[in-house]
Amino acid sequence: MKCFERLVSQPIRDCLPPSFDPHQFAYRANRSTEDAIAITLHRALSHLENRKSYFADDTTVVGLISDGDEMAYREIEKLDRDKTLKELKEFKPGNPKVERVRILLHGPVGAGKSSIINSINNIFQGHITSEALADATGGHSFTKTYKTHYTRDPSNPTYKYAFVFNDTMGLEVDKDKGMPPEDILLALKGRVKEGYTFNPVSPLSENGPYYNKDPSLGDKVHCLVTVLPIDTLSLMPKEFFSKLRKIRLNASDMGIPQVVILTKVDEACQMVKKDIKKVYTSKYIKKQMETCNAQLGIPMNCIFPVKNYHKEIYVNNEIDELLLKALKHMINFANDYVMAVADKAH
Template sequence: MHEESKPAFSFNFGAAAPTPTTTTATALQFNPVVTVPKSVSLPTTSTSTARKEHRALFTVSGMEASSTVRPKLESPWRDVEWTAEQRTNLMKTVSSYRPSSGEVTQAQVLLLGPVGAGKSSFISSVQSVFSGRVTNRAMVGSSSSSSFTKKPFNILGQKGEDPTGVVLCDIMGLSDGEMTGLTLHDVLSVIKGHVPVGHKFSPDQPVTAETEGYVRRPTLQDKIHCVAFVVDASKVLTYPKGLSSTFQQLREHISDLGVHQVALLTQVDKICSETAKDVTHVYKSRIVQDMMSKAGALLGMSTSYIVPVRNYSSELNLDVNTDVLLLSAVDHILQYADLYFQDNTAQDMESVKFKN
């Protein structure tokens, strides 16, 4: 078994990784027998482009799908109340949320996923709901970067209210340049609470006890209480095959730390034209339902942990139904964050300290 200081893998949030060995190249081959729904059109690529896509673990070109030939389901597979009253109720639920543990004031949620999956957009969209207008943060994590930083974002309450009890933590590349990837060891160091806010990661300089600001004895507040994987629905079929094993290996290590995991399936409006027109159709869309199953297979996760999301992008005004979907996702995350606190009560904390 590898020790964390010798990461079992690294994953790329930006530029293409160095040319892999024969073994690695094989791990990143696309599955030639993947069945593509009739409504999905895969882009044709040259041989050289295909090689680049195999080498860059998280930078494979996306694709858009159309649901024009896919009928809607007669009834939704999940029930959602699409009303302004429900939006208000969900806002109150999130605003009033406080961790069930008296040792912490906010639940820290780490967003993990490929570049362009919609992590930053999700944070911006949730912040927009509470600010009352669409506000987009700079998408600094959408291009290749030479460094990563741990940056938490408070979800502020409505005007005049205190911040909510949830913090969304993003790991982004902030500067241009070549990059080889973030190691498993460093991701787990973030989750364990050893990494200080604002720390810049470098693949050739793993986090150690000598790292500036290293938290030697992390408190419960320093740790990550829930991990939300973020995947782009329009790219699920074109992610490299090796990405699935990467996700599943990462999930196994995170589970060993007792941290629950959920997933956000973004860009659902790009794969379903009906959902693009009216987001209330999301749970009646056969193609969204199928893509959630494929995302579950990619992550090694039951679809019961996965929720679809439509982020704000070019919109100028908020939409009640989009807000309901976003707030439902946050509420879903908080339920699993609270499970962490229930699992790690004061008397249980001693038994898990050896993991640090």
Template sequence: MAPHTSNSTDDETDSSLQTSSVHGYNASAFHQRCNRQGPTLQLTDDSLLNPFIFTSSGSPHFQGKIPVCFKVNSGYNARIDDTGVPNFGQQLYFCYNNQPVVYNSGSNAVSLNTATMYGNDTQLSECEVYKVNAIHKQWRNVLWTANRRDELMEMIRNHKPLVTSVSRVRILMIGPVGAGKSSFFNSINSIFMSRITSKAMSGSAGTSLTTQFRTYPVKDGREGKPLPFVLCDTMGLEEQSGAGLDIEDISSILQGHVPDRYKFNPMAPFQPDEQKASRPASLQEKIHCVVYVIDSTRISLMSDKLQEKLASIRRKVNSLGIAQIVLMTKVDEACPLVEKDLQSLYVSSYIKSKVQEVSSRLGVPVSCVLPVKNYSQELELELNCDVLLLTALQQMLNFADDYLDDVCSMEDNVF
């Protein structure tokens, strides 16, 4: 038995890829069936039925029950990708010259004794290659269970902001056009309404469908009481000046001056009336957590101008000490493995690389980047979507508490 690796993909299944006695002993048959299949296991029997194993660190050989290790010498590869036959260290070849034989080139790549390994009998009775179902470790721990969903919903229902003067946490959603800000609200609202809802306008238009500043409370069911948070939706960011949400408008929103349903004017930022401008907004009216909503399929396509806009916004938010999170949407569209099974999200190396990329581009810690899938085309709620969305919302509430706690500490020091 010999593990033989090739270019891997995230989507891996157990299967027999090639059997030489069936598919042929020629190199083209091997490469056609085995290339780009991820890790594979090659089983080869000579006429004496002696099995053997190659690994990246050596080649254990089982003769009876005693393992024998054949080490790969320094400077040589245990396996190489080329158009030739399966080989190990470019020394030991199988199905050599399109024949059912094993061939030892005699190079110094592997210190082996062919008499010990296969009795100097070069004839092969069979050569098979199997795909290995690799075991991936989750890079974040998530419980994909109904109990966990119910637990998160209960935590959110019972959340009480740290400051008694604040009855509901205000969470501001900021992001490019089409990233999924309004869809996130609709998704959260759907979970607590126990059905798919579409209260906020959302879609895939080239320009922002949100033209007003909207504050969306969420009820705990149709007849339920309002939950202890408000999601604030804004016009989408656009890279060119004079279009999309103005950075000055964001500053006014953060400080609690902009009223619900204020219609944005990209050519002229919000101006509070004299009476409101003369007094600072209450803590209840201010924003307690900022969420940047980023489309995971477009992270690498983010323009320099848009990145500069986001950096300017972050500087303003930082100056006010407001907690910040990145919501990375459309993860199912970004990765086929996740599209097939949302529970594969935190074993996907591709999604992990996107989380790291957006962390680097926006200058936020990796722990503050939360991948989610909004409800967009579904007609029914799905457990895995609910768990991701509720986990993200709970983290927003936690971060808002951090901000409120910091505000209280500063006020205590003043007095």
């Protein structure tokens, strides 16, 4: 057995992407040898997403064809980037009591929450930015405090567009680690003040200085976004999905709309890595979207696969298109919510 391990260990390590910690399967909780083998097999066999590629075993040969517009599982409509940007820049909430719609991002450590904020800001600024500090190594959450991120007009930096993002500490499976779910629920209600430092073992207290006792509609969250890394989605334990599901149900009880953003599509599928436009023809991407639908109960039309800016040093229209489609839906859902609140008030 030891001889076999020595023979296969190096080829397996060669298949793992450089972004993975080489010790993550050996020393991280809820990670086993089976996890390492599963993700390595996925990487090794991802070529099956390409047209005319084959997999052979002892009994059969199966050809998988998944690329090409004729196989797209979601309607692909070419986005007019400039027109969409103009609409988003000119957007105003339908409720006069709300100056800007508020979008809250939450999800596991290393999912790319801060990178989404930066990537969207890149589009509006026309260059790579670092509005929300992000960490490329993962492990533990890089975001520690509750902060509102604005998107500004590059020609007039004092002017802020009518949508904001709030980033949160990463969620973890262990109870004493990561973002306390109680704090997420308080943030949804507008109870968390700007600058609050998250404490994994002690949620915000009603008597604390950062507890907002009288939140306005503008302080509350108008759209909840769950950010998940699609390349490791299949390795997430059921307990983690249960934690996300409970948060989603609480948000639903408050009437807050929800969206799921699946990041790292280029790391999950080689076909998409070669051509980002094929994100909606990849069977693997579709399967992971269906997993989110089944585990969280989020409708398929509220799940958006995207690629964040990571290695790029210039903005890219194809990356922007996926992000803008997701952002447009987030803002629409948030606006629907604040308008529904206004309707109830009359």
